[in-house]
Amino acid sequence: MSIKLLEVKNLTTEFKTDKKSLTAVKNVSFYVNQGEVVGLVGESGSGKSVTSLSVLRLLPENGYISEGEVLLSQNNILNLDQKSIRNIRGSEIAMIFQDPMSSLNPVIKVGEQLMECTMLHLKHTKKEAKAHAIEMIKQVGISAPEDVFNRYPHQLSGGMSQRIMIAMALSCNPKVLIADEPTTALDVTIQAQVLDLITEMKEQSNIGVLLITHDLGVVAEMCDRVIVMYCGRIVESAEVSCLFENPLHPYTQGLIASVPKIGSGSDILPYIKGRVPDLSQMPIGCKFAPRCDGAIEKCFIEEPLLIQLDNQRQCRCHLVSERGERNA
Amino acid sequence: MRETLVELKNVRKQFLASKKFMEEKKYVKAINGVSFEIYKGETLAIVGESGCGKSTTGRAINKLIDIDEGEVWFDHENITNYSSHMMKPVRSKMQMVFQDPYGSLNPRMKIRDIVSEPLLVHTNLSKKERYQKAKELLEIVGLNEGHLRRYAHEFSGGQRQRIGIARALTVNPKLIIADEPVSALDVSIQAQVINLFKELQREFHLTYLFISHDLSVVEHISDRIGVMYLGHLVEITAKEQLYKNPLHPYTQALLSAIPIADPAKKKKRIILKGDIPNPIDLPVGCPFNTRCMHVQDKCYKIVPQLQEAASGHKVACHLI
């Protein structure tokens, strides 16, 4: 069962800007097993998307990976040449993006966009590709697939486009699916449909899913394991139930607490004060220290390490590690 | 009965869908016969999926759009046919806060000018007095004097939303129409802004029309909730009532679809089939008939009217 499909080790990604080089992702390590949904959560700007784009080497022009490995079935794909990496994209790792409407080419029929992938990777002929595309459209739960095949993206609703994106991602039977906020642009009822579909697909083909979101509700419902990021670093990772039951990192705690809960009855919502620091203005020491109520002097001086607590659990906090050490 | 501040009577609005290349004009039916009241001092929330006409409803109250049919009453005045000139004093009594804190502030103006602009329009205060007032307001929403001379782009989303709120407060309005004021914000900031809304309401006795698509947020802030679907108000009632006893099948699906941030509480979700129809060609009969699991023949023929199902609980469904 637990075959590591994708493993990221010590990934550090930087951006060249006019002033200096900014580190958007620092020393991130995680893995995705077969048949598993791993959630990646964090506030806006915490480096979730950069992490996923680094995996596929689709960073914007000014971004580069300065360190680390991305192992896909034990091969480091960071060492591949352009051609080989292109062979992997779409066929081994597929990706779904946040905004389905803008992620489809507006001037090409959706069917053709679907066909491209299989013609390239599975060497389908036009006819085969078309049949396959229609089959995929059907699979993602769209009735009248032939009709949809011939439509342009603007003729689809948001939910339909996202389903097309999923069909496209899955059409070459990838091993890993990276979904970067796949439902943020959608409504709750449609979101429910799409998440349902992803779960279904995962179960059917036993793929590994890296689900990026900032919605803790989605994480709670979908994921097996969760990784929490803050300022480009992993601050905590755990099995989903552990994390929600017993969040260790003050950031995780704050995050979970500030989600409004139906029926909680409380009048004032707890919240995390302050704001995510700008990449160019990173505090020394723990990046969360300025917003942390429990911060001690050490937190402002020295950056804590990510401590392995038990086999599924990691946390990056002086308070926790001290407590842990004391406990140990 | 409580005093009514705003009343919408059977309001309709449609937009020309695309103009340039049309032979036959097509219209987006944004709101189709919406009626409700907002009472003084309460928070009425409007929820619904994207494109269902929430913002259009908000705009109709502020007369940012001219409605096609129906009436809008504000503070016992029928403002339906007011010109923009006549709206000026009315607008000082109702202000808006917008969803997109990035887009709703003029990027070319300093914060103090943005915040004090309503004063420039509605009062004869001197520049100095206006800036003084702006400063006070910024302090109320948790920003400080040092921010006055900056431009909007120098602020984070949460801060910008505070600026927007400060601007809305400058002329002591009675009503604030908040059009998805927190949906663009991260959860941690969202919580702060929601708290601010509640605080201000208490302090200034404000009435809110709070538009949102997030039922968990709405639950925290509202007194009553109206649910919209495809330009129709399908259910409206007190908050507790809605969460306890949703009557409309759409409300039920909506409530069940909210992901709960607690893996322990895995519940049964109602997964609707199909997509929201295009508001250009609405389905005949009940607007929800394409996705409803209890659909009956009648639903394909007659548009259900909003009816009182229980005291203060109105719903538009043939099944009830």
Place this chain on the structure above:
Amino acid sequence: MRGYIVKRLLNMIPIMFVVSIVIFLFIHMIPGDPARLLAGHQATFEEVELLKEQMGLNNSYIVQYKDFMVGMLTGNWGNSLKTGLPVGDMVIPRMKPTLILAIFTIVWSVISGIAIGIISAINRGKWIDYVVMIGASSGISLPLFWLGLMLMQIFSVQLGWFPTTGIDGLKSYVLPSITLGAGITAMIARYTRSSMIEILKENYIRTSRAKGLSEFIVVNRHALRNSLIDVITIVGLQFGFLLAGSVLVETVFAIPGLGRLLIDSILFRDYTVVQTVLLIFTFQFLIINLIVDVLYGVFNPKIKYE
């Protein structure tokens, strides 16, 4: 689609009508007397007066305009005041060189403009981008007639590759077309470049890369089609430039085209010819706008002509 085109064509009628009035007023506002110009300085007053009468210039503007419109509508365009030839005989043979020049020019400059734009967009910020774009910008920065004279000196007089002037065969259109197209190429290159740069940042480009498509396909299949939509509108506008530029090019290279005819006729106050040519230009402009809009719809699936 057909309905749309018919409708647009019908819409042109009132526009052309208004334009005809504007044109009529415009040319009659220019001071000068065709009778005097035709008769020359040696002519006597009586001769000129008589000539005026014969040309119908003593009629009121309303009558003159009416004659002009009736003539236009009945296909009798009248005679040139200058040569006495039927206007049709003067204008129609002149359309061919102008059209050939325009089409020749637009074709090569659109192709090269787009190619240059793409090259420079995908190499954005590199030296090749600078070189190509400065080169392209030079195209707009040269006065046309100057460029024309220089090209003629080099390629006709010095190297003898092309005829200096005239319209004998396609070869003689090469230099005029280069002269005329340099600016257009530059414009199109610039628009293509900036549109490409924007499009290459779009999400769907990232999607197509995530599919594993090669950069070549990404650019030429996914990005180009989208940027063409932007570029088409520019191409349409360039036709105006083309017609104006053709006046200069036709002068330098002695091409008997409409532009040159128009200038000569304006100089001579040859009202009948000026009116006709200007109406033709306007009509062309409207037709080209229509073609551009239709093409725009062909390339842009979001637009449906129902």
Place this chain on the structure above:
Amino acid sequence: MKVNTEIKKKQEDYKFESPMIELSRKFLKKKVATVSFFFILFLIILAIFQPTPYDISQTDYSNTLSKPSAEHWFGTDEYGRDIFSRIVYGTKLSLTVAIVGVTVGAVIGSILGLIAGYYRGIPEMIIMRTCDVLLAFPGLLLAIGIVAIIGPGLINVVIAIAIYGIPNFTRIIRSSTLAIKELLYVEASQSIGVSDLRLLFKHIFPGTVPALIVSYTMRLGTAIITAASLSFLGFGASPSNPDWGAMLSSGRNYIGIAPHMLFYPGLAIFLTVLGFNLLGDGLRDTLDPKLD
């Protein structure tokens, strides 16, 4: 928590740059555009201070058409006048013609464009159809017509260039007005009760400025070329005003025997127009937030 608050304070005090400074920094990074900018600046200084070594109308019939030399850097013309001095002087004329003409066109065009974009309906129809008619006339012919109607002369060339520019500016400003009108901050101001006039000039117009600036600089280049083309066709200003177009136009007769008469004014036009175009390009890249 002393440390905590201190660090927090530091973060709050982070100096933000004003938009102007940020834009200039962004602009100065574009080398080509910066060079163009300084070149244009240099031309403007030339135009103002007129460092002409010779009187521009001082003739010397014994030294006509002489080649460039230490004495006359760019040679002399058919009357023996110093071409360098005339080009320097011509900077003033050519830039003035272009700047005044384009500015007038831009002002009128912008106002019309704002009105058309903001009010829609009948005003829009009238304005835009008029623009269509103006645009349907090839620009140069329009200019010729105008000069023919009002007679030759520098001012009339300016007027022609202005009229020629109006429909273009109207179109650009209208389309950006239409876009900006839909922006949320405009609606926000509207919801406050801001008057139409204030909305138009305080909120909408500043938003159109980037588009305006870009097409303004580009048009300056076009205007110089148009003025030169008018001279070429004999519709230019008087030949004793040494604007570059007139110099080029009279110089072309000497193409074989005194190429410098054609070369230097041509070069001046070329560099200036190129400068304006590259500057416009750079400004567009700077001012367009989408291009970063």
Place this chain on the structure above:
Amino acid sequence: DQIALDQSNEPVANSQSSEGNDKSMVIAVNAEIISLDPHNISDTLSRSATNTMYESLLEHNNSMELEECLAERYEISEDGLEYTFYIRQGIEFHDGTALNAEAVKYNFDRVTDEEKNLRRRRNFLQVESTEVIDEYVLKIYLKAPFAPMLDRVASLSIISPKALEEYGDRGIITNPVGTGPYVYKEWVTGDRLVVIKNQNYWRSGPQIETLTIKPILENGARIAMLQTGEADFIYPMPTEQVNIVANDANIEVIEGMSTIARFTFINTSKDFYSDVRVRQAMNYAIDKEAYTNVVRSGYSTPLSSHVPASIKYHVPQPLYEYNLEKAKQLMAEAGYPDGFKTHIWAPNDTENMRGMEFVSQQLAQIGIEAEVIPMEEGTLSNSIYSAQTPEESTVHMWYVSWSAFDFDGATNSLFHSRNIPPTAPNVSYYRNPVADELIDLGSTEVNSIKRAGIYSELQEIIWEDAPWLFLGSDVLLSAKRTTTEGISVGPGGAINSREASTSK
């Protein structure tokens, strides 16, 4: 599409000459042909064009002397009222119609028809009637003696009456049928006129098969065509560029005298110009040598009377030598020691603008600040002729050139007081009763010796009165490939290609 002739009448010879033996020739000119109806043209180029196909009873040779052409001989009655022409026999028009007195009369009747108001009518206002005496003898009766009559007869091309009947007054424009050395092939307006050799020509004709006349307005392009061999002959050869082709062994520049005078009208009805001293001062202020060099690149001779030396009865006057002292002194005497402000007009082509600017520079030396105003022809003529009275006139000075082929043509409309605008171009508003009388006398005096006397006196008076700035008379420049022979340009600027031949 514009081929005019019946196929049957087209010469059978291989007009489409074979590749190697290319007996065709191209002449590039600087203006467009306006019309091919020789009776209804007033510009020199159209005359050059029609002259390839049409001939007159008499013709001017290149030294401006009259020679018989279609007329064998002629007689003039004592009183100068009757002209008898004996028409050459055996000549046919291109369409086969025979040339006879009837045909010539038809032409005279056409051109003098007031209804038709053709351009050439102005030359024949003195004609009372014409009469066919005999098949080949025609008599013309005049209203009054008219000295330049023979010159005018030489300007009347004879058109085939049959063609005129057939095509009408408009149709004849594109269907020219004459007796000349070439036959019409096609005319593409704005592009070219193509004529082919007349195989049945009555005298020695061209040695080429086709002749093409092309308007190439841009000077540079015209020369380029000559350089590349695309043109065999160009006219005019721009004076500024003679040096370029001087070293080209394939090109020869031809100089010739002209009837073109270049001068500047001074509007004597304007205050400061009413004083003859001012006008003389202005003439003294002009450096004629510099004018020749700067404006005409050396290809000009100083104008020594109001008519160029090539015109009969010209008598050279003592030149206003370049003398600034004298000029300033005259200005002071006239009460303008510091000069005054004025303006000068000229057509807006580069050559005229150059001349006008030169004049302005020269006048500046004596304090006259003349603003130069180029105007395109339409505006210019409008500005001149729209003034109904001298007071209304806005012209101060007009830099212009004038070409006429007889003395009267170069004098009458320019100096007679009845010819002030709007009637005719006496733009100097020159009114001198003595001059008026001499002009009238001269035009009716048939005796050429008496006429010479009258004109000599007239020239002195005009010269003394200086209603003009007398500048120069052009040296006509044309250029040809060395392979080209037999094409010449007459002093009036008309191209004669009757004997064209090529060794290409």
